[in-house]
Amino acid sequence: MEKFKNFINGQWVPAVSGKTFLNYNPANLEDIIGEFAMSEQADVDNAVAAAKAAFETWHLVPAPKRGDMMRKAGDIFNRRKKELARIMTREMGKPTFETEGDVQEAIDTAYYAASETRRLFGHTVPSEMENKMNLTFRCPVGVVGVITAWNFPIAVPSWKILPAIAAGNTVVFKPSKDAPHSGVIFAEILEEAGFPKGVFNVLLGTGSMGDMIVHHPDVKIVGFTGSTEIGCHIGEIGGRLNKRVSLEMGGKNAQIVMDDANLELALDGAIWGAFGTTGQRCTATSRLIVHKDVYEKFLDMLRKRAESLRIGPGLEATTDMGPVIHLKSLENCDRMTKLAVSEGGRLVTGGKRVTDGDLAKGCFYAPTIIADCDETHTLFNEEVFGPVLCVAKADSFEHAMKLMNHSEYGLSGSIYTKNVNNAWTAARDIEVGICYINAPTIGAEAHMPFGGVKGTGNGHREGGWTVFDIFTEWKTVYFDYSDKLQRAQIDNY
Ligand code: NAD
Numbered sequence: 339m340e341k342f343k344n345f346i347n348g349q350w351v352p353a354v355s356g357k358t359f360l361n362y363n364p365a366n367l368e369d370i371i372g373e374f375a376m377s378e379q380a381d382v383d384n385a386v387a388a389a390k391a392a393f394e395t396w397h398l399v400p401a402p403k404r405g406d407m408m409r410k411a412g413d414i415f416n417r418r419k420k421e422l423a424r425i426m427t428r429e430m431g432k433p434t435f436e437t438e439g440d441v442q443e444a445i446d447t448a449y450y451a452a453s454e455t456r457r458l459f460g461h462t463v464p465s466e467m468e469n470k471m472n473l474t475f476r477c478p479v480g481v482v483g484v485i486t487a488w489n490f491p492i493a494v495p496s497w498k499i500l501p502a503i504a505a506g507n508t509v510v511f512k513p514s515k516d517a518p519h520s521g522v523i524f525a526e527i528l529e530e531a532g533f534p535k536g537v538f539n540v541l542l543g544t545g546s547m548g549d550m551i552v553h554h555p556d557v558k559i560v561g562f563t564g565s566t567e568i569g570c571h572i573g574e575i576g577g578r579l580n581k582r583v584s585l586e587m588g589g590k591n592a593q594i595v596m597d598d599a600n601l602e603l604a605l606d607g608a609i610w611g612a613f614g615t616t617g618q619r620c621t622a623t624s625r626l627i628v629h630k631d632v633y634e635k636f637l638d639m640l641r642k643r644a645e646s647l648r649i650g651p652g653l654e655a656t657t658d659m660g661p662v663i664h665l666k667s668l669e670n671c672d673r674m675t676k677l678a679v680s681e682g683g684r685l686v687t688g689g690k691r692v693t694d695g696d697l698a699k700g701c702f703y704a705p706t707i708i709a710d711c712d713e714t715h716t717l718f719n720e721e722v723f724g725p726v727l728c729v730a731k732a733d734s735f736e737h738a739m740k741l742m743n744h745s746e747y748g749l750s751g752s753i754y755t756k757n758v759n760n761a762w763t764a765a766r767d768i769e770v771g772i773c774y775i776n777a778p779t780i781g782a783e784a785h786m787p788f789g790g791v792k793g794t795g796n797g798h799r800e801g802g803w804t805v806f807d808i809f810t811e812w813k814t815v816y817f818d819y820s821d822k823l824q825r826a827q828i829d830n831y
Pocket residue numbers: 485486487488489490494512513514515543544545546547548549550552563564565566568569571572586587588589619620721723749790794
C-alpha cells in the first residue's frame with residue numbers, strides 16, 4: 339500500500355509517533371487510497387518551528403520575486419491538472435470534469451496572486467505638518483495555519499495558501515483527513531516551484547491535530563474552511579489567544595424562481611446548484627423557492643431532470659453525479675430526508691441509497707427533492723451537505739425574499755427573474771456575501787471576494803484583492819524631514 343508522509347522544512351517525514359491512518363475511495367470503500375501520517379503535537383511543533391525560521395528570510399524576499407515562484411507553481415498545477423484531478427476524484431468522489439475545475443481554480447489563483455505581488459499598494463498621504471510625509475504599507479504577519487474541508491481539496495487551500503505565501507508569510511497546512519492525498523500533491527508542486535524549505539509545510543491528520551495548530555503560540559493567523567460548529571470553536575480559541583482567524587463556514591443557500599423567469603435557464607441553474615459536487619459545495623443550492631404560479635410545473639421539470647442524472651464513480655466519463663464523502667454522510671442524507679417527510683414534506687424523487695451493481699460498494703445517494711417545505715421544517719434550516727434539495731412555494735416576490743432571508747447562514751443566494759426592479763431589489767436585500775442574478779448559487783471567480791455573512795463567516799473575504807487583508811497587517815510610517823520636533827495637531831490646538 340502506498341504510504342504518504344508529512345512535508346516539513348523541505349523534507350518528507352513520517353509522523354514522529356510513527357502512527358498512520360487509512361483513507362478510502364467513497365465510490366468504492368474496498369479501494370484503500372493509502373496509509374497517511376497521523377500527526378500529533380511533536381509534528382505540529384516541528385512544522386511550526388520550520389515555518390517560523392523560514393519566515394525570517396522569506397518576508398525579506400522582494401514580493402515580485404515571490405510572485406515569480408508563484409507563477410511557476412501555477413504552471414506546474416497546469417501541467418499536472420489531469421493527473422491531479424484523477425487523484426482528487428479517487429479520494430473525494432466528484433467527477434473529473436469537476437476536479438479539473440478544482441485544479442483550474444488553483445492555477446487562476448496562483449497567477450492572480452503572482453500578479454498581485456506587484457500591486458501590494460499602500461497609500462501616500464499628505465501630513466498635517468510641514469516637511470513630513472505619511473505612508474502605509476502592508477506587512478506579512480508570520481506563520482499562518484491553514485485548515486480546510488475535503489470538498490474542494492485543491493481550490494479552497496489555494497485561496498489561502500497562495501496569497502498568504504505571496505504576501506511574505508509562511509504556512510503550515512492541515513488538509514482534511516478525507517482528502518489528504520491532494521494535500522501531499524500541493525506540497526510536491528510548491529516544492530518543485532522552488533519555494534525555500536520551511537515556507538510551506540503539510541501535516542496530515544485529524545481535527546484534534548488542527549486544534550494543536552490553532553493553539554500553537556507561534557501561529558499568528560488561522561485560515562479555516564469547514565463547518566460552522568468547528569469554525570466557531572476555532573473562533574473562540576482565536577479570541578482568547580488574540581489571533582486573527584478567518585472563518586469560511588456552512589451554508590443553506592437558496593435560489594428563487596419567479597413566475598417571469600426563463601424556466602429552462604432556472605432549471606439548469608437549480609440542477610447544477612443542487613446536485614453539482616453531489617450537493618457538497620458550501621455554495622450548493624439546498625433551498626429552492628418557487629413562485630406559486632409556476633410551482634407545480636417547475637417541480638415536474640425538476641423531477642424529470644434529476645431522474646435523468648447518471649450516478650456513478652467520478653472516474654467514469656459518463657458520470658454526472660458521484661458519491662457522498664462517507665457512510666456517515668449517507669446516513670445523514672437519509673435521516674434528513676425522512677425527517678423532512680415526517681414534518682410534512684412531499685418526496686418528489688430520490689430519498690434512497692443507490693446500490694445498483696458495484697455502486698453498492700460506495701456511498702451513493704439518489705438526487706432527492708422534497709417539496710412543500712417552509713421555514714418551520716428542519717430541512718429548510720439545517721445544512722445537509724449532500725444531494726437533498728428542499729422546495730418551498732412563494733406567494734409573491736416579497737414572500738420569496740422573506741423565505742430567502744430566513745436562514746442562520748448567509749453565503750450565497752440567487753434569483754431568476756426578468757423583472758429588473760425585483761432583480762436589483764434582490765441584489766440589495768438578499769442577506770449573503772455572494773449574490774447571483776439569473777445564475778446558480780455556485781460559480782465563484784478567483785479574482786472576486788468570496789465569503790459569507792451571518793453564520794457563514796466572521797467578516798473576512800478570501801479571493802480577489804480582499805484576501806490580502808487577511809494575510810497582512812498595515813503599518814503606518816510618518817517620515818519627518820523638518821529637522822525639528824513637530825507636534826501632531828492634537829498637541830498644538
Ligand atoms: P469540518 O468542520 O468537519 O472539518 C474542516 C476541517 O477542520 C478539517 O480539516 C478537520 O480535520 C478540521 N477540524 C476538525 N475539528 C477541528 C478542531 N477541533 N480544531 C481544528 N481543526 C479541526 O468540515 P468538513 O466536513 O470537512 O466540511 C464540510 C463543511 O465545510 C460544510 O459545513 C461546508 O459548508 C463547509 N465548507 C465551507 C466553505 C466556505 O467557503 N464557506 C467551503 C467548503 C466547505
